[in-house]
Amino acid sequence: MARTCQIADLHTLGDTLDVCLARSEGVIQPDAWNEIAALRGRLRRRTGFLDEVLVVALAGGTGSGKSSLLNALCGTQVATVGIERPTTSTSLAAVPKNLEGDVRGFVQALGIETIVTVESLERIVFVDLPDFDSTFTDHRLIVESVLSVVDAVVWVLDPEKYADRLVHESFLTPLKRYGDQMIFVLNQVDRIADYEVDVVESLRAQLHANGYQDPQIVTTVAAANEGTDLSTEALESALASRLDLKHSAVAKLAVDVKIEANRRWHELDVEFVNLEGQERIDSAVAMASFVSLGVAAYEVAASISGGNQP
Ligand SMILES: Nc1nc2c(ncn2[C@@H]2O[C@H](COP(=O)(O)OP(=O)(O)OP(=O)(O)O)[C@@H](O)[C@H]2O)c(=O)[nH]1
Ligand SMILES: [Mg+2]
Structure with a gap:
């Protein structure tokens, strides 16, 4: 089981990388320096993404069961469920209690003011997006605006509206390029027990036709x-897999940084004996910063993979 990477680890790695960039500029080849700067860019994007948690937006047509699903996943009543539509008119985030401080700024930057801390949540932040009781085009724009900062969008469908032409034409087809970020939930399957498999296959065929x-x-x-029980295990395990994948991506990035740091250190070391004066001093300073970078990157990679990294 992967251990969680603390956000602070990534910030430390980023700071060390900044020092390296400053100390190696003009000392190593411009191409090599640009490669390190590109790694810094990748890391900065990752750090903004809150690496220890998976940020998941719940979206879908009004009445599909987004708020009910959020409550079921949290094991407690965090969102209002209703029969009148729409029940949710403002967005809400459910965040793990132990991460509230780290996550609050990120969630507020999404324009979400209502933050509920949930004891039972561990490494997932849920955002219940408002429906606005609007057209799917409006809803799509809301979802599109958060897509770049959330890890996954759980699109909730119900047995009545899963095939709705408007949902597909105005929402799903235009967002097909984000297919990897989407998890489609067919909710309320207790109401279609006898033909659940057929409905899932029909939905799959439609999504295929839409470009997914x-x-x-x-x-x-x-x-x-x-007569029915809650059933959210399939979604929970899909989210757990995505969290592991996310951790793997960060671990890979940290290993890339480590390899790059070692490579640059070796290159500088080979040339060191031929240098004199200021060049020699600059090279020594750059080498020291690459050593620190290699160590910081190793620590991040090890913290994610429990020490089993190359
Ligand atoms: N039978 C059944 N009913 C469900 C299920 N999920 C939700 N409902 C019911 O569907 C209705 C709408 O659920 P909500 O969770 O409020 O739906 P929502 O998507 O948040 O709706 P808005 O906030 O209006 O967009 C409620 O009456 C729920 O009790 C389910 O899995 N099975
Ligand atoms: Mg709701």
Whole structure:
């Protein structure tokens, strides 16, 4: 099981990388320096993404069960569920209690004011997006505006509206390029017990036709009714896999930084004996900063993979 990487680790790595860039400019070849600057860019994007948590937006048509699903996933009532539509008119974030301080700024930057801390949440932040009871085009614009900062969008569908032409034409087709970020949830499957498989296949075929090559579809029961139980395991395990993938991506980046630091250190070391005066001093300073960078990158990679990294 991967251990969580502390946000502070990545900030430290970024700071060390900045020092390296400053100390090696003009000392190493411009191409090599640009490669390190590119790594810094990748790391900066990652750091902004909150590496220890998966940020998940819940989207979908009004009444599909987004708020019920959020409550079921949190194991407590964080969002208002209703029969009148729309029930959710402002967005809300459910955040793990132990990460509230780290996550608050990030969530507020998304324009979300209501933050509920949830004891049972561990490494996932959920954002319940408002429906605005608007057209799907409006809803798409809201989702599109958060897509660049969330890890996944859980698009909640219900058995009645899963095939709605407007949902597909105004929402899903224009967002097909973000297919990897989408998880499609067919909710309320307790109401279609006998033909659940057919509905899932029909949804899959429709998503294919919309340009989603390999859509991830899971089924849920977000609100228990008489004779039925809640069922959110498939979604929970899909989210857990995505969190592991996210950690792997960060671990890979840290290993890339480590390899780059070692390579530059070796190159400088080979040339060192031929240098004199200020050049020799600059080279020594750059080498020292690459050593620090290699160590910082190693520590991040090890903290994510529990020490089992190359
Ligand atoms: N049978 C059944 N009913 C469900 C399920 N999930 C939600 N519901 C019901 O569907 C209705 C709408 O659920 P909400 O969770 O409020 O839906 P929403 O998508 O948040 O709606 P808005 O906030 O209006 O956009 C409620 O009456 C829920 O009890 C489910 O899995 N099965
Ligand atoms: Mg709602």
